[in-house]
């Protein structure tokens with residue numbers, strides 16, 4: 001009990017304190033507000049303070065990062081949105097807090113279901129960002145978004161996202177999740193080819 | 204097909220109690236059925252003759268169709284081996300079971316929970332009050348015929364979502380906003396919380412008189428919280444003080460209660476997975492692990508090799524995260540304002556980066572699936588883990604050690620404070636670092652190995668004083684052991700698939716029961732599930748380590764100073780998401 005332990009402990013804090021300045025001086029201006037500076041502060045060998053000055057700086061999210069889901073559409077020739085969703089309902093069934101609501105389209109003449117949603121809603125207040133909908137959608141039609149800045153002023157009017165609000169183009173998906181996108185496209189292509197081969201064989 | 208669970212078969216208890224003990228012969232069930240009138244005799248024998256010294260879990264199941272209530276016990280030997288499961292069945296109309304608190308004091312809170320949520324009365328329990336719901340709450344919410352506010356259907360998925368899913372908010376669906384039932388004659392406007400507190404204060408009556416100090420101090424009741432106790436969450440301690448000395452303490456919690464288990468019973472098997480994240484939200488990967496094990500045991504599947512390694516990797520990283528937080532915030536509780544906890548958080552952030560890259564979320568990981576994990580490790584993650592476990596973390600843990608372990612203030616404040624002896628710890632069903640700091644080297648990873656833990660070299664950390672300081676040391680050393688395991692994991696991890704069979708959103712779980720347990724960072728995390736072959740579990744129970752470990756709070760705090768009680772709470776390391784469920 002001679003206080004040596006305390007002194008030794010304080011030495012650790014002191015080193016931390018000094019190191020912050022050394023790092024700042026060593027890397028200079030590049031350390032803050034620059035993409036490579038932010039990246040350097042996420043590395044495993046980072047020294048000194050490595051807080052990110054949100055919102056001026058933003059932490060780059062990894063590909064698998066998930067927030068609210070969005071609906072993928074492919075852009076048609078005249079700019080129409082071809083949603084990939086077939087309204088099969090799997091996402092609505094798998095969703096743990098049951099916040100997905102889908103109205104299926106019925107053919108006006110025959111009354112038979114058409115594989116496209118008439119309406120598609122997600123109550124984002126209830127969504128728990130679990131990602132199960134995206135994981136189990138068999139048509140790669142619903143994906144998890146990276147955009148986490150969706151605060152709004154009125155929860156009564158703004159927090160039930162409809163199909164319009166949920167829709168994002170395929171190119172956006174390819175941009176935020178390039179590896180998943182490439183994998184899925186390859187699988188699609190392979191399946192198409194297999195299908196064509198089967199057709200050719202039976203014909 | 205994996206071998207079916209073998210619980211309690213190494214010892215045939217039927218030979219010892221041939222007149223009244225029965226095997227549980229329902230298909231998929233295991234263990235024994237004990238008649239209520241012989242329960243105490245059986246429990247005594249288990250503890251004293253057969254070495255089942257620690258009662259791990261007590262819970263109830265409502266078999267509404269059969270008109271029965273069942274109390275399910277899981278006991279274990281602290282020398283190792285699987286858990287023993289036994290049950291008592293009683294009439295649902297009048298469910299009364301003798302309390303085993305006199306034999307295993309650790310049953311205290313768990314019996315209160317079963318009373319609170321299922322309405323099973325435990326005769327002879329010293330303090331049978333509600334524990335998660337408030338005194339005056341009507342009904343017992345885990346009963347199968349109890350319906351929650353905004354009740355829609357017995358089980359998900361709800362029919363209103365598809366194909367005619369015209370969106371509606373829950374608030375709008377019920378014109379009265381909820382369908383809460385009040386007891387007859389209850390007027391919410393005139394009710395004040397005092398009525399509930401009176402019940403609690405009355406339990407202190409016998410100790411309120413009779414101060415024996417020379418100063419003739421009065422005994423008084425002091426409420427710490429609900430809020431502060433160093434803000435591990437909303438928590439309250441009702442302390443009886445004699446001067447500055449703690450005479451007794453009763454924790455009051457449940458402020459975060461959301462009936463996790465009822466939510467689980469409404470959900471499908473898979474849908475529960477993301478909800479488990481929200482129990483101990485510091486260690487969601489570990490929560491996923493226990494639940495996946497429980498369900499996989501019933502399904503009879505096993506994950507492929509690579510998935511096993513990934514699971515262990517995530518579980519051990521989680522242990523590091525949890526212990527770092529625990530150590531950092533223990534220092535906060537000691538008054539070392541935020542510097543140590545922020546140093547701990549720095550390292551934690553780097554591990555959370557890994558979780559985020561792998562699972563998509565830093566805290567709510569939802570990463571485990573039945574028979575594997577959700578996805579393979581993305582590129583670069585393994586390198587990052589390597590860098591952490593070979594370079595950074597060992598260095599940083601040593602720095603922590605230098606920083607705190609020999610600090611004189613830390614030592615005077617923690618040595619000899621909040622002592623729990625080995626006998627007390629076992630009797631009070633403490634598990635995890637608390638039990639090991641009291642000199643009992645019990646770690647499920649060794650005592651009853653699951654997943655692939657039998658392949659790794661690591662030491663079960665144990666300390667012998669049972670005080671706050673030893674709990675700190677156990678956690679610090681366990682981080683080192685976790686790093687050791689991780690080094691072996693990243694060295695040996697094979698290539699290959701990460702999921703057995705095709706990913707499925709609807710799994711078939713055969714009828715039966717299963718208890719899956721893991722050595723969570725805070726202690727034994729167990730999941731007791733009962734399936735009747737339907738897409739939803741019939742019963743889903745979480746044996747939460749923080750909740751059960753709180754049973755020993757009073758024992759640790761009695762006789763100490765009021766200033767130490769927050770430190771003692773910090774050393775138990777609770778997370779209220781798990782305590783309150």
Ligand code: SF4
Pocket residue numbers: 084085086087088089090091092102136137138139140141142
């Ligand atoms: S699972 Fe996919 S295709 Fe099916 S309804 Fe949902 S988004 Fe549409």
Ligand code: SF4
Pocket residue numbers: 068069091094095096097098099100122126127128129130131132133134
């Ligand atoms: S992320 Fe989860 S909670 Fe949100 S909509 Fe998808 S399935 Fe439902």
